[in-house]
Amino acid sequence: MEYTKGKLFWLVLLRMAIGWHFFYEGMVKVLNPAWTAKAYLMDSGGFMKPFFEWIAFNPSLLAVSDFVNAWGLALIGFFLLLGWLVRPAALGGMVLLGLYYLSHPPFPSIEYLFPVDGTYFVIDKTLVELVALGVVMSFPTAHIFGLDRLLKKS
Template sequence: MIKKHKTFSNTQLTVLVVARVLIGWYCLYEGVSKLMNPNWSSFAFLIDSKGWFAGIFQSMASSSALLNVIDFMNVWGLIAIGLGLILGLLTQVATVSGIVLIGLYWLSHPALINVKYMLAGTDNTLWVDKNLIFIFLLVILLVFPTGKEIGIDRILFNRKK
């Protein structure tokens, strides 16, 4: 049995865990603030989609039943991912889910040249944007997993039958 924590130095582990907690915090607050705002809906974001898959995302917005499902998955998905990353609970599942969810944000709002979004951020982007960097940070966390070192996964998965 290879003990993975031997592969990280203390500094490396600290940096990775702090990064994990920060990303988790960000997701958690995104989810909780949406949950607490009775007015929030993914409608605006979806209808504002541009790029290759804009049609698909926009059609999602046109069905109110589907929209309810998307809203629910978004809010609770973000909260679950956030908690997972902060606590190190089912860390790998949370990380992959985060990559998928933020991947969808990125696909619906690619930072293309000459594309303007109504939900304008303050940043200037060309092809590379926050979502893409976010995804890549999660990929780093995926290949350098820390949940079984610092996290509830350590308690859950160290208990072998």
């Protein structure tokens, strides 16, 4: 795929911004042993509510979920930033974001205890980031700016 400098600039910036966000979110959780998604899961709404509550109430599932969440976010962020394995990382990121979205879908008549930093209807920032990751996945840049450039050459 051929990019102009401008296109490349924005695509790399998008990839790295999302990577930055994921990596920091993940590492903060990884480094805080007291962190758990339990309360967030229990606060779920929408048609997937029973599923998320099931995880919250099941200690072993919750432990797995916490682990996958923290390390998943951190590693996905790491790969997006670094520019290596970007496709699987972006796909994994979309799955995580999809789950976050489904646990707290911004539909009218659903109320959450967790504060929301805006006013949303159907589309929220989580979904926007998910779509942006789709863009990152479809327009690869890591072979130009990223570790892929070195790996492909060697």
